[in-house]
Amino acid sequence: MTSLRFDAIVVGGGPVGAAAALALRGQGCAVALLERGGAPPAHDPADYDLRVYATSPASMQLLDALGAWPEIAARRVSPYVSMRVWERDPAHALRFGAADVGRSELGWIVEHGLILDVLWRRLGDIARFEHATIASAEFGAPESVLRLADGRELRARLVVAADGADSQLRALAGIDTVGWAYAHHAIVCHVQTGRPHEATAWQRFLGTGPLAFLPLADGRCSIVWSAEQPLAAELLALDDAAFMTRLGAAAEYALGEVTAVTRRISFPLRLQHATEYVRPGLVLVGDAAHTVHPLAGQGVNLGFADVAQLGATLAEAREAGRDPYSLRNLQRYGRARKAQNVEMLALTDSLYRAFRLRLPGLKAALGLGLEAVDRLGPLKGWLARQAL
Ligand SMILES: Cc1cc2nc3c(=O)[nH]c(=O)nc-3n(C[C@H](O)[C@H](O)[C@H](O)COP(=O)(O)OP(=O)(O)OC[C@H]3O[C@@H](n4cnc5c(N)ncnc54)[C@H](O)[C@@H]3O)c2cc1C
Structure with missing residues (x-):
């Protein structure tokens, strides 16, 4: 039986796992990266990935420290300089600007596939095990052991579980999760709008769920529209013309009419939190540890912070x-x-619940609250820093 020894083994080559492997290698560790799929496809500039992230300055700093940001930025990112959040009437939106927090931008919209492509191509001498299946695992000191289905055995002082929301390693370690499925699905697509996006992230809290327009580098917007079933199913089933009409109306034409749309994808939303992040010889990072509602666009940012x-x-x-x-x-x-x-799980869950309440008086108060906050400079600045 082949037995291989490393300082650390990262399981899962998503954005968080690939970043973890590079961070550990940067400290001089002998690292292995194990992925059940293959290497990500090369990023195609002609194809704008439907999955994009609102990448925070802190995430940018990590990607920069890993040597990945200059190439990502040179290939395609879309900085956004303000956010507008409203419930009724975009003219009365709460507005955050980069200037409120003394920055030139609040963050960057970056494609998932581009981040993955650049991180993977920087892996260099990191030992890669692609299309690998873990048959069993033992976690502990002084070493953890992963046994692969092909008979190989990998040993390391530390195993980093970056294997996503349905983490096999978390289950093998017997770590529980708490959380719940939201009745919501998020619909994602790119759209062309009648008015320019003004490098602004727009979000309307509808009674049926949040709807976000994120500015893309080519002038289009990426939308994330969260809605309960069966509304989500109904929106997915509409033809393009009917979907564009519904979307424009749902956004109260803040960006004018919607004039073109790509294919639509959807995914179910859930809140999930591992009860433990650490066992002897094992740590959990990224979605293996936590999954949040996308209304605050924080999923991958929390993983990079891990x-x-x-x-x-x-x-x-x-x-x-x-x-x-x-x-x-x-x-x-x-x-x-x-x-x-x-803190972030609680904040996003509270926002989700607050705007979903179907109590007209309370909803009106929340609408007024956003306008009032907009007029209060220091409170707005504080909120903007929390959003960052
Ligand atoms: C459509 C969509 C849109 C999203 N939009 C946003 C957004 O706008 N902003 C945001 O911040 N977040 C967003 N998210 C969430 C974000 O994608 C996740 O938070 C992020 O991908 C987590 O990264 P990760 O590396 O922890 O996990 P993943 O990206 O899930 O990567 C896990 C990796 O582990 C591999 N793997 C799984 N099991 C095993 C195993 N047993 N052995 C080996 N390898 C394994 C998988 O193949 C995968 O490569 C979105 C998610 C989806 C699905």
Whole structure:
């Protein structure tokens, strides 16, 4: 039987896992990356990926530290400089500008496929196991062991579970999750609108769920429209002309008529949180640890923040002459990230529930609240920093 030894094995080559592998390699670790699929396809500039992320400045800094951002930015990103959030009447939207937080932009809309392509091509000498199936795993000190279905055995001081929301490693470690499925599905597509997007992220809180327009580099918008079944099914089944009419009306024509639309995809929404992030020889990062409602566009940003924290926690221990992989040190990572992730999970869930309430008086108060907040500079600045 082949047995291979590494300092760390990252399981899952999504954006968070690929970033984790690069961050650990950057600290001089011998790293393996294990992915059940294959390498991502090369990013095609003629094909604008339907899955895009509102990438925060903190995520940009991580990607920059990994050497990936310059290439991502050179190939295609769309900076956004303001956000408008409204419930009724876009003229009375709450507006956040980059200037409210002393920045030149609030973030960048970046394609999932572009991030993956650039991160994977930087993997270099990291040992890659593609189309790999894990048959069993043991986590512990001094080593964790992964046994693959092809008989190979991989050993490492640390296994990083970055294998997504349905994490096999989380299940193998017996770590529970708490959470619930929202009755919502998110519909995603790119649209052309009659008016320019003004490098602004637009979001309307409809009683049926949030609807976002994110500005793309070619002048179109990426939309994320969350709606309960059966409304989501009905919207997906409409022909393009009828869908564009419904979408324009749902956005109260904030960006004019919708004049063109790509194919539509949809995915179910859920809130899920692992009860533990750390076991001896194992940490959870990204969607393996937490899944949020996309209304705050934070899914991948939380995962990149996990990677940044894990890297910092391991580096600090090394510098202080402590064992970076000790349970005590890994728990520092777990505590730091859990506190911040719980805050974001609670915030997005509260927003989702607040705007879904069908109580006319309360909804009116929330509408008034957004307008009132817009007029209060310091509160608006605080909210803008939270949004960042
Ligand atoms: C359509 C869509 C739109 C979204 N839009 C946004 C958005 O606008 N903003 C935002 O922040 N987030 C968004 N999200 C959420 C975002 O995609 C996730 O938060 C992000 O992908 C999490 O990254 P990850 O690397 O943790 O997990 P994933 O991207 O799920 O990657 C997991 C990887 O692990 C691999 N894997 C799984 N199981 C195993 C196994 N047993 N062994 C080996 N490999 C395995 C998978 O093949 C995959 O490559 C969206 C999600 C979807 C589906």
